[in-house]
Amino acid sequence: MQPLFDDFTVDTVLPWQVIAVRLVFAILLSGILGFERELTDRPAGLRTHMLVSLASATFALVAVEIISMQVFADQRVQTDPVRLVEAITAGVAFLAAGFIIFKRGQVRGLTTGAGMWxxxxxxxSVGLGLWTIAALSCLLGTIVLALLRRLEVKLAIKKPTPGAEE
Structure with a gap:
């Protein structure tokens, strides 16, 4: 019976506080992007962006932990961190593609899909502890979403979003 309980351990390479901060930071940064999408009344908003980012951070943390697990220390087991990036990219691309709609000769949802990505x-980035990359990506993404939308409206490239303040 003891071996069964030995398997239920909370030991991780990263301290739980680091894990918690990374997960919360992923939610907060992606929440900024999602909030902008909410303001413009888009289908993937605050909660969706937060969940996608949280899931990605979780996958990254799992990858960090897997690399250090004794069960995978065997010579025959090789780790390739790039596979993590590929898997998340493919999965989220599939999810984001669901927001893209072609209707009456118009393509809609591309920006929402890009925001999800x-x-x-x-x-x-946050899950792997790459804080600078995560923060700068969030800042630049917010600039692209919010400020460039206003510029497009002023230049009459896009119509104002109903209900959104200009």
Whole structure:
């Protein structure tokens, strides 16, 4: 019976406080992007962006922990961190593609899909502890989403979003 309980350990390479901060930071940064999407009444908003980023950060943390697990220390087991990036990219691309709609000769949802992809990248960056990359990506993504939308409206490239303040 004891071996069964030995398997239920909370030991991780990273301290739980670091894990918690990374997960919360992923939620906060992607929440900024999601909030902008909410303001413009887009289908993938605050909660969706936060969940995508949280999931990506979780996958990154799992990858960090897997690399150090004794069960995977065998010579025959090889780790390739790039596979993590590829898997998250493919998964989120599939999810983001669901927001893209072609209707009456118009393509809609591309920016929402791109925002989802960026939220995943931010989450992955935070999960791996790459704080500067995550923060700068969030800042630049917010600038692109919020400020360039206003510029497009002023230049009459896009119509104002109903209900959004100009």
């Amino acid at each position: 960026l939220a995943a990248a931010i989450g992955l």
